[in-house]
Every structure is written in structure tokens, then in C-alpha cells.
Amino acid sequence: MNEYSSRGDLTSPYSPSFNLSADEADLNLNRLTRELSNITLHSEDGLRRFQDGELEEKDEEWHHLVPAEAREALGKREVERQSVLFEVFKSERDYVADLQLIEEVFVEPLNSASPPIIGDVNRQQNFMSIVFCNLDQIRLHHERMLEALFDRQQEQHPLVQSVADIILESALQFQGDYESYIKHYPLAEQRHRTELKYNKRYQEFLQDCSQDPRLRKRDLITFLSRPVTRLPRLNLILKHLHELTDINHPDSEDLPVILSILNDFLKSTQPGIEAAENKVKFWDLCESLVFNKGEIIELDWYSDTRSLIYAGALARRSKSEMDWNPWIGLYVALLDNFLLITKEEKRGGVRKRLVVSRPIPLEYLRLGSFEDPPETRKERVEEGGILDSFRGAYRSIYPFTIFHAVEKSTRRYTLYAPSESVRKKWYDALVDAKGVDDVRREANQWFTPQVVEDGAFRVPSHKMPRQTVLKRPPSGRVVQAVSFVTNGGKTFMAVGCSTGIFVGRKGENYRKILSFENAKSIIVLQDFNKIIIHHDSYLISYSLEVLARVAQYQSPPSSLDASLETIAGQNVLCCQAGQMGDRTILVYAVKNFLQTTVHVVEACHPSEIRSASPRVMQAGLLSFRPYGESLYVPKDVFAVMPLAKTIAICTERGIVIANPSSASSSAVTLVPDFGSASHNSATADLKTRCEDAKPLGLVRHDATELMVIYDTMGCYITKYGQPTRDSVFIRWEIKATSFLHRPPHVLLFSSDFIEIRDTQTGLLKQVIEAVDIRLLIQAPLSRGSLYVAMLGQKDDEDGLSDRIVELVETTEITKTPIAGPFKVVEGLWDEWDM
Template sequence: MHNQRHYPYVTIPPGASPLPNPSPLQAYPDEFEHNAPSGDLLNPWDQTPTTRHPNGRPGELRSRPRTRSAYEPLPPTISFPEPEIHRFASQRTTLHPYSPRHRPSKSDDGHDSLPPSGDHSTRPFTPVTPDSASSMHYPPEDDWEAPVNQLTQELSNVSLYSEEGLRLFQAGHQLAEKDEEWHRLVPPEAQEALGKKEVERQSVLFELFKSERDYVEDLRLVTEVFIEPLQFAKPPVIASDRLRPFVQEVFWNLGQIFVHHERMLAALFERQLDQHPLVQSVTDIVLETCFQFQADYESYIKHYPIAEERHRTELSRNKNYQVFIQKCSQDPRMRKRDMITFLSRPVTRLPRLHLILEHIQKITEPGHPDLEDLPLLLNILSDFLKSTQPGIAAAENRVKYWNVCESLTMPKGQIMDLDWYDDSRSLVYSGPVARRSKSEMDWHPWTDLFAVLLDNYLLLTKEERRTGGILKRYVSSRPIPLEYLKLGSFEGQPESRRERSEEGGILDSLRAQYKPIYPFTIYHSADKLERRYTLYAPTESAREKWRNALVETKGIDDVRRDANKWFAPQLVDDGSFRSPGAYTPRGFGSKASGRVVNAVSFTAAGGKRLMAVGCATGIYVGLRGDISFRKILSYGNPSSIIVLQEFNKFIVHHESYLLSYSLDILARVAMYQAPASSLDASMEKIAGEDGTVLFCTVGRIKQRMIVIYALKSFFQITVHALEACNLSELRRTPSRGSQGTVSSFRPFGEPLYVPKDAYSVMALAKMIAISTEKGIVIADPTDATRQIIQVVPDFSGATCDSTDMADLKTRCEDAKPLGLIRTETREILVVYDTLGCYITKQGVPHRKCGFILWETKATSFAHRGSHVMLFSSEFIEIRSISTGRLDQVIEGSDIRLLMHTNLKSHSADDPLLVAMRGTKDDKDGVSDKIIELVRTGDFNSTQTPMTPTPVEGLWDEWDM
């Protein structure tokens, strides 16, 4: 019958005889020693082992104070006789059922054990009747302890007959599955006495015990069935060098989670044995464990998608692993569950635990202490589960990103470093798009593509499903870096795409259907016409998603790159140099300096930093950072201006002449400390009287400062090298010109005859490299017997595939070589205006004849540290020398490299000056802005990330 009372009592029938055990002390000899008071003060009917451990106020439900761990045994205390001694719910220090110190069960002391079938043999209960209920004392509703302790004392005797079944349950799957329920281990009389709501509560608590037991068993199986056999398999399932990382990545910190729950299960079982059949509370145990396992769960849950993907990838690629997993599935303890189920158990355990506790809260009577603790515990679990969702989403996104990257197939021959293996890389958005064919004669004008938006690139691919279900995505066009990606229109009207009938046949055209598709346009900012793409999304919402994803991703990329620049532009001047513009008055253009073409910094006497700027109207000199520049020389549009600080020389290449001036006098004239005539008196003609100087540069060859220039005379071009001399050597140096004059330069080796199509030269460590239309000529001016060594790249000795070599050769022949850069990997990067390729120190193409395509067409380049800087009219493209990875892009208008000599072997102090269109356009004209590109340092390191590691003895032949 249904008991209407809040906290029912069990009535002991009149004349009931005592239990067969004559004394409760005999059942627990280890727990009761000589501490019991003299005299039989305790009633044998309500005597329990916990009566000698009072803790807190009478009737306290918690077995321990809040500050004490649920896993710590309580210190023994001595109980003294009191008028009323209560039984405390969780004070009995019962040992773990698996402990070797297991006390004898009550069934071992003469009681019949509970059969596994659930056929209970118990003493009959006397149900509470309305008549007896009217004569009984009801405590106030808020007095929870007294009736609960009385009920616990009465049910304790009943529990003697079901304890053996409880131990079988805790031992794990030793009872029939239908018997592993609370109502199967409790007599019907006890269930009737408790009432429906309390019976439901006890059943849910029992479900918590059962689910925790099964969970711990599953975690143990992971080690016994999967991890240990995998680690000790012979022959090995996974190669030894990959085994440990694989186990760590797949099973992560599962062992630490197992330890937490093994301890919690022991505490729960102890509480269950102590209080069965009326378990009052387990909230304290779960709450304390929850505080302990949060960090480990957070780490596992966030890593789980990666672990699952790592397992699936190995399963698809390793046949031995497939056999191993199949063998594991045959273990009867697996119960037809796969490994993914076991790996996901920690992910699903906490939500299930939350549901069970939530159910317990709903059916708990008012006034129960659990109503104070359960909301706290539920809030903690709920907040924790919410906090892990972003981590799970990030890990799932990471897995999708890896899947996309692994499926990509790049165009053959191209070297593309998309920075895939950076931990910060992620997949932003992907989906199917369509593109219209350019050919008007194409019978199938639509091409289905799969677009992939990473956080640094946009890729357009074609999908192909191979045998075995392997998906490949072929990159159909060059990936577009987000720095160059521009968005066009997303507002176009939908167009109709004709869909083929799935049935096919002669009447296919009549059964064809038309579907609307929605266009949007993107393009490459460096090639707006050729690399312009109009793509079609299948729905309007998909087009809007693409738009939002592109806008958001580009914004994030701009902020990230702005905060992580490899080279920071620092403004030097904006406004001192002007060209006539739309707002310039007529006739004022003659007063403007004109476009800046060269610039160089140097230090004058007294440590003042000056800068010389070559413009259309002449060469101006002034203090760096000052707006006042003075025109010193009238050489308009000089081809080059070079400063040799240690030799006190200022070199100017203007038209057909190469001239030299005193650097000190130039500075004094600029600061009005000397007349202009004194500068003319210091002029020295280096070359130009015997022909026209085409180009020139300076550099160190064999530790000497060398000026190299090309001289065109009649129908041939010769390259000359001159060594700069210091003051102590001037008197001993014969003059190249008229007799009686002292030259500051002396010949270095012999003139070199080069092809007529040569247009630039650069100094190597021992030789020089001359750029021609057919390649780069390597020559030694000091050795007449082998002046011309070879032309690089040398395709005759290439060992790569003939198709790849032919493709590289064709591309190199169509490009303009700019120079060479030594890498740290025993290679040389050949820089062309449109591409770059790697060669060995013998000049042979390397890396399977692969090549890097620049995003822009470069007009010049500079080498700084581990980066090559490619200059075009609108962009400065900064790439890693060793990989070709695009690290930074600087955008501008009318960009010019002003100083490109590397006199200090690319040291951090070597300034790199660049001019571009300024920000001022007024009556004074349009300004040219001069900036210096300064290498930034690594925030977490004292060394800059661009500092190269010097490698000695690598360049014995060219010694670059």
C-alpha cells in the first residue's frame, strides 16, 4: 500500500525473536574491541557497528565533515552511553569488498544468502496500517534525522538477507542481468514500507552504482584488451618508432581518468554496503571526485576528436592494425562494441552522470540535505560540460583540417609550402561550388569544384573518389593567399543550371531539370584579370555563408599578420620629395624634386646620420628624419648611388659614367660647412671614358671591397672589377687614367667578356654572378684560365624526371633571372622575376626540379636573414628562403627598392630603404614616401627568427 507519511517507520512485529547472532560483537570482531562500555546498554535490535562512531549532530546524513575526504577512514572514537544513540548513515568503516581484510558478511554468521535468482527469503514485514499510523508519533517536517535513523535501524535487519546478493553485484556481472536492480535485492515488505517515491529514489541511486561499476570496468578493458596487447605484440602491429606516439595520441590520459573513478567506485561501494537498502546520500563522494577529475576530463574531451581520427586513419592504412582490432573485438568482454565506443566513454560519462543526479534531485523529498548539495554539484557539472564544447569544436575542426590537407594533391612540379603543420592553422569553411567553363564549344559548361577556405589560403579543388573509398582533391588552380584575396560582388541574380536526368537515354534533353545557382566573385589583387573567379553556390544561404566566412577570415588574418610582422615598415620621410600632380599649379613642376629612384644612408663626422636621395632632378642630401634636404649634385635619375663608409667614398652611376666623391666633403657641403666647389675637386672618374657603363654594384670578394661594373664598347660587353684602396695604399697605386693622378681603386683580376644580353651583376664570396637572358654566368675575374665556369641552372646534369626537368627548363627560359641566394640546406636559390628554383652548388636543379611561383612579377629582390624580399610595383612579397613559404606581404603603390647592396652580408644593421607613393597630394605635388624595412625580433626569444645559422665550408667552389 502507498505510504502517505513523509518518513515511514517499519514496525517490529510483537513477539519477534532476536536474530540468530547472539551478539553483534561476534559479527564484527575487528571493529568492536574493548571500547564498548560495561553493561548491556545497547539494544541488540538496533545495534550496528556505527553506533560507536557518532559524528556531528544526531542523525547527520553525511558520513564525514565537508572538509574531510570521502576516501579517508575516520579516526576511531569512543562512544559513551547516552539516553539515545542514533545510527549514522555512512559511519560504518566497512572495508572494500575486494580488500584482503574483508570482514565476514552477515550471511556468513548463520543467515541464508540471497540466491542469484532473486528468490528472497526474509522475515515478514508488518506493513504500516492506518490504525497503527494514527497512534504513531510524527516528527516535524523539517526534522529529518530522527525518523530516518529509526527507519535505518529497522531496515538494517532486513538488509542482512540481501547483502550477499549485493556483494555479487559489486563483484561485477555475477548476477543475472535482470537481477541487477535495486528492487530485486530488497524484500517487498521493505519496498512497501518505503513508499513509491523513496523506492524510485533508491532505484535511481542503484543505477548510479551500476553505471559507475560498468564504466570503471570498461576503462579497465581499454588497458587489458587494447593498450597492453598493442604494446607487447610480436611481431609489432605498429612500427616501434611510431608506437609510443600513437598510443599517447589515441588513448591520451585515459589512465588518469581511470584512477579517479576507481577510487570513487570504491567509496560508492563502501557506502552502498554500509547503508543498503536505504542509501541516504552519495553526493559528497561524487562532489569531491568531481573537483579532482575536472582537469583530466577537460584534457581528454578536447583531445577526443583527434584521438578518434588517429585511430581511424591507422585503421584505413595499416592492415596489421585492422587484424589486431578484429582480434580484440572477439573478446567476450567487448560485447560486440568497437574501439570507438570505448574511446568515447569518458565523453559521454559526465552527461549521463548529470542526468542521473538531476533525476535524483527531482524525486528527493523536501528537507533532505541533498537538496542543498545536489544543485551545487549539478551546476559544477553543467558549467564544466559547457566549457568543454569550444574545445571539442576546435578539435573537430582540427580533424577536418587534417582530412582536407591529407586529401589535397598539388600540381606536379610546384613547391607549395602552405604552412600546414603550424598548430595555429585551421579549416574555416568548405563546400561545393560550381564554375562555368570558358569554352563556348563545351557541351558541359559547368565544372563542379570543392572550395576550401583555410585561415591563410583559399583553394579550389576537384574531388575524385578512388577505389577503396579514398577521396582525393586535386588543386585546380593556384591557392590564393588571403593577403592577395579580394572580394567582388555577392549580389548577382541567380542563374539556371541545367541538370542531367538520372535516367539518361535519348530523351535526356527533354527530361532535364534546371536549378538556380547563386554567383559570387573573388579575385587575386596582383592579377585582377587572369586570376578572377566567378563561383556559384547551390543556395542563397550557402553564398551568404561564403561571404561571411571570407570577410571574417580576412579580418582575422589581417590582424594576426599585423601583429606578427617579420619586417616592420618605419617611415623615414613623406613630403620632402614631390612630383607634379593634379593640384600642382602650372609652372610649379620645375621646383619639384621629382620621383625618388635611389637612396642610401651613411654616418658623417660627429655621428650624425645622413641620407642621400637620388631623384629626377638630382641628388639631395640631408639629416635623416629632417624635412630639409639640400640638392648637392645635379645628376638626374642616377642609376645607382653607393656609399663605401670605411673608404670615405660616395659612388654615383649616372648615364654612361661611374664617378666617385669624398663622403666627408659631401656631408660637410650638405650641412653648409664647406663650399660646393670643394666637392667637385674631390671627384674621381672610375669608368665611362672608354665606353658606356651599363650597370654596377659593390661587394666583398675574398675579403676585399670590390666595385664591379659592365662596360659596353663597340659590339662587346666586358665586366670589370676594381678594388677599393685605403689611404695608406693610394700612393702606391698607379692611375688608370692620365699620368700623375692618384686613383682610389685598382684593378682586381682581368676583364670578363660576357654575352651582350647581360643586365646585372652580383658579388659572391670568391666569384661574381652575371645575369643574362639565358641564365646566370658564374665567373672568376682573378683566374684567366677558367673565367667562365658555367651557366646555371645546368639542366644537362639534372637527375629528376624528364617531364619535370623539361617543365622547369621551359619556365626558366621564359623568366628573367635576377640573382642567387645561398640557403642553409646546402642549396642555392635561383631568383627569377616570376619563380624560384633550387640548385646544388654544382648548379644542377634540385628538389626533383620543383619550382616556386611568386604571386607577383618581381622587378628586384633583396636578401635579409632567412628571407628573400621580392619587389613589384604594388607588393613586397617576403618569403622563406629554405621553403618558399609566404610569410608577409606589404602593399603599396609605385614601390621601388632604393638600396639593394648587401655590404655587411645581410646583417641586421644593413638598412633596406624603399620608396612608394606617399600620402600627400596637394598644391606642392604628390609626395614620395621613403620607408625602412626593419627586421623584428622574436617576442619569446633574444634572437630574431630570421638570423641564419652560419655553416662553414659549404661553398668551396663558389663560396657564396
């Protein structure tokens, strides 16, 4: 009998029961290892077969590879510890085999499939990167770790002293890749499930894969989740190993370090997992939404910042008094940019959420009362007799109110939460979401308001002293504002108010130069030294240079009369200037008894005027000459707009497109062209909506498509006027009174909000809120300064101020490149002989 077997239940050589020094313990361990190796030479073949995966599953245990004498020599505690160590080897081998199976059975066939199984090449690459993420990097880490573990096992079997050093080194290396994968995993699973749901070829591919016996009836989700469960399982094994390790063993110091690293790492990944799971819930919500047909509701789904903040079931009272059930069940979802109110339905076993009210952007969402007392709701009893079902049961529900900032009464919602705690959660979620949205919008403004004047222009208020003659009478409400530059390089502003037109330099005193009250339009033609004023049905022009000299008291006011030119003498409805080719033209509409006539004149350069003959000068109008032919429109005109080769005339029936250079020979087109409405329901619906809206103008999106701007909505047409994009439309959140196009954005103005949208998608990009907003320039396609008036912040004895702000387009802040290595200037060190 071996000498160790006579000890009976022999403990580890590191156990305190040996009562040996560390050196003696090492000698004893080495001697024990040699003895065990001598009696287990026949197990080397079994160990090789285990590492190659050739053993039967029932034989893959440490005690099957070690003779009974060896087990008796070690004692019960060390046998259990060796069994746990063997589990480290076994689980790592199986894990690496599964990672290799993912590559061989799923990844490689998908990559080599021709044609691609997942759509086109780009879509397949995107799918592979999302679903399989960085599995290849994780596999490489564990292949190296397994190789080191197997080398250690071959060296020390059957009495493996330690593997802590190998695991510690590997853990420090693979943490980063695991963090990326674990946080990304919910997205990978959702992408796989979505593809499986809609792609028949992918379904067939996975069905073929399932026939591989190596998978042992496990699906792809099982394999994808292996890295997620691997580290927690390894953590449990090492924890068990630590419990079986004697205090004098070196592992008693190393294992706690590894366990601490793994525990801290797993905790640190939890927020990332929750964020990814939240993203999956968001995608699930997106898939289930059903919107009304015909309307573009651009929620910006694919933005990386999009997320679901909070969601849950709420109730709302039915508006119908005839409804036997006065309560409507709703599913309300709060995104980081919108609030969605939906009603859940089951269609063919699939849950769908019908959007029952247009989504409310957080910029327009307002919170009402969250403190109203609870109300009672009667619910039918599902069990019991007929009378019980009529009696029902009562429970408390807790109301709260939200509403749209523009439509405060028509889009006001009182919702009911099932408990006070749920109502509080909704309040906290809404407040937090709006707070974050405010900060995000503040940091990502496309246009930033910069104050030009707040105090120079006033309207009467109750704080003004009651006296007949004021030292500084109020200018009245600001209605127009333009800026221009004189030959001396000085910048001036001309501001139209309810009492007249004031001129002055920015930041200095303004002088009332013209007594034209409430000018409808003020247009500056800088290159032609002209300012055009539409006042009281007249259209006149003055010299900019003379106007500036009068404002600075360098010329008398009477000198303006010498530069006065009357473009149209009466009944002018509207006007607009713009470019048509290389011409600068002015379009204006004149109302007659039965129709409206649209005229076009071309601005003449000052050099042409100076070279004109005396006969021409005596003819009257010098700065403008007629261009093309007059156009006749049988309806009232809202606005006129010069386009690239034609002009647009906004009327009650729509927008008329005409070519003034050949008005008699070319056809006049009305856009949008709803000729297909009789056989296309989508076009017919768009036609009805457009007829109920007021056209404001056109915006060119690209060479083939334009956006038609109405006061409540917008739609897209071809350059020939036919509706595009399946006749869909975009509804504004406001009712716009005017607009401005600053590619790639269109700005919509109402009295309380400025709405900035992307021209291509209609996506709401920014909202600016103020009181009594007015667009001060009437040039929708202008690239000059963009002035807006709003209620000011000063209210004193001089009156209530009207503030003028300039909307300045922002530019993206680019990262400053990091300075590269120092470059020696040639000859710099010559005098030092270096």
C-alpha cells in the first residue's frame, strides 16, 4: 500500500494540519505529485482524450481520470478542490468549442452566401456587425486562455496546484471586449429576432443550421448568450474553489483578487445592459405602432440618442356619453423627444398600438395638475353571477393632466394612473425628460437668437406717465426691419414701426426718417443702392446712401425726395424681390376691379442709369424697367415669389406658376396638380387637406422636388407640380403666418413659436418660444440677416419694449486636431551645429 494511503483522509499539503513551513510544504507537495504521477501514468491517454473532446460525457470528470489510490491519498477536501479545478478546464473547453461553432456554423456560411441572405451586401454587413458584434475577439482571448490551462493541466495532472495566475492575466485582457459585447447583447438578440420574423431566407438558413449535430438542438440565441453567462458562471466556480482552498495556499490570496475583478466588472456592465434592453423595448414599440395613413410623422427613430424613457398603461374617460364603458385603456410611451398616446389591439395574434393622437414633441409638451384627488372607477366582476357582473367593483384611480402648448384646449389630456406611486413615476419621468430635452436643445441649436435692440422701440404701457406731450413718444409696434451697408462700410438698420420708419446704426440712436405707418414690406437691393417700401397700397423706392446721410444729419430730409421713385401708385397687395437668372427682379401684385394683375420689373444697375440718355431720364422710372408681360389672376393674391425661371403666385385655389417672359405663349400651372385625385385615394385626401389650408409659398428641396408650404402643413411635388412621396404630407405643430427658407431648413413663424424643420424629411429640428413673434423680413429665400421681433423685457415710463433679435445660423463645432510630433524647421539648429 502507498504510504499516503495509510494516512486515511489525507488533507492538502498546504493545510495547517501538516504543521510545516512553506518550504517543507512545497517539498511535500512535489513529492506527493511525483508519487501520484507514478500511479496515474495510465490516465495520460484519458487526459489527452478529454482535452480533445473525445471522451464520453459521463467520463468527463476528474475522478474518472484518477485511480482510486490517488483519490484516497489526497483526502476528501482536496479531491473536491481538484474536481472544481477540473470543472474550470471542462467549462472553458466547452465554451471555446461553442464560440468556434458560432464561427463555423453561422458566421462563415452567412458571409460566403451568394446572393447574400440578409438583403444586399451593405445590409448584411450591418446585420453581421450588430448580431455577432466582437465575438471573434472574445474567442481569441479564450483560445489563448484555454491553451495555457491545458498546458498547466498536462504539467500537473492529477494534482493541479493553481490556475489563478492564468485566469487573472486573461481577465485583465478580455474585460474591454466583454464590456462591449454584454452591453450590446440585447440589441443583437432583437436584430436577430426581427430578421427571423420577416426574412424567409434567414428562417431557412437557421433551419438548415439546426440539423448540425454539434449544435445539440441549441438555437442561435443560446450561442449568442454564451458570453453573457460565461463570466457569472466562471465567477461561481472560482468562488466555490476559494471556499475549498486552504488559507496557506497561494490561491487564497489570488482568488479573491480575481473574484473582486469579476464582481466589479459584472456590476459595471449592468447599466449598459439596462440601456440596451431599453433600446430593445424602444424597437419593439416602434414595430408595433400604427399611424394614420397619409401623414409623415418623422420621429427620428434611427438616431443613436433615441430611447424609451417610460411607458405604461393608463386610462382616459370616453368623450361619448352613450358608451356603456366610460373608460378607454391607453398605452402611453414617453420617448426622449416625443410623447405617444396609443391604444393596444391584437391583430392576428400580433400586438399593435394605434396612435390615437398625434405625437407631442417634448418642446410643446406642458404639464398640468398632478395633485388632484383620486377618483373611483367601476369595473366589471369577471367571476360570479349575472347580478355580480352588473354590480361591479370600484377602485381608486389618480388623474394627471398634460397638454400641447399650441392647442391648449383641443389637445388637453387628463389621464388616470392605477396608483399614486405610478402617477408620481409619470411626473418624475416627464419632468426629467423635459429637463434633459431642454439642455440638449440648448446645446444643439441650429439658429441662436441674438438681441439687436431691446429698448429703442416701445409701445404704450400702463407705466407711462399721463401727460399730453412726451419727450420721447413710443415708436409703436415693430413690423419690418432690414439692414444695409453704405459705401463707407457702415451698417445701418431701417425699422418699420406703426408710427413710421426709423433708421440708424446698430446699437446707436434711431431717427424717424419717413412717416409711413405700418409698412407692409421693406426690401433692400444692396447692389442697386435701393430701398423699396410697400406702404398703404403704394410701392416706392429711395436711395440707400441718401437715407443713411439723412439718418446721420449729413443731408436734409428733403433730399430724399430727389431719389424717390414710384414703382406702383395704388392697390398694391404684396411684393417680393429675388433673382431670376442673372437678373434681380421685383414682383408685385395689383388688385383691380375683377382680377389681380402681377407685374415684374427688373432692377437697373446705377452704371446703366448714369449712362442713360436725357430722353430716357425724362421718361420717369429709371431704376426699374418692365420685364416680360403682366399676368392676370382671377382671385385674391396672398403672396408672390420669384423662382429660378418662373414666379409663384399664392392664391385661394393654390399656387400659380407662370413665366413672365412668355406669359401669353406658355401655360399657367396650378400646383399642386391634383389631376390624379379621381383615381388615387391618397392624392384625393391630400387635395382635401390642401383646400382647407392657406398656401404660403414654395421651397426647392433639390433639382427635381419642391416643398409646398401651407399655414398648417407641407407636402412635396415634382418640378412639374405632381405630388410625390405617395402624396403624404407633414403637419406643423403651429399655424404659420410666414416662413423663411435657409437650406437645409425651413423656418415657420407663428405668434408664439418659431418652428425649424429639415426641408428633406420634415423633421422638427428646433423650436424657439417667445411672445408676439413677428418675422421682420419678407424675403423667404433671402440669405441676408434674419430679423425677428418679439415682446421685450423692459417696461418703464418709456413704454413696453419691442425686442429685435437676429437669428444667427450656427456652425458645427469640430474637434481641434491634436498636435502631431514636433516638426523641426529646416536650419533651426544650424548655429548650434546640431
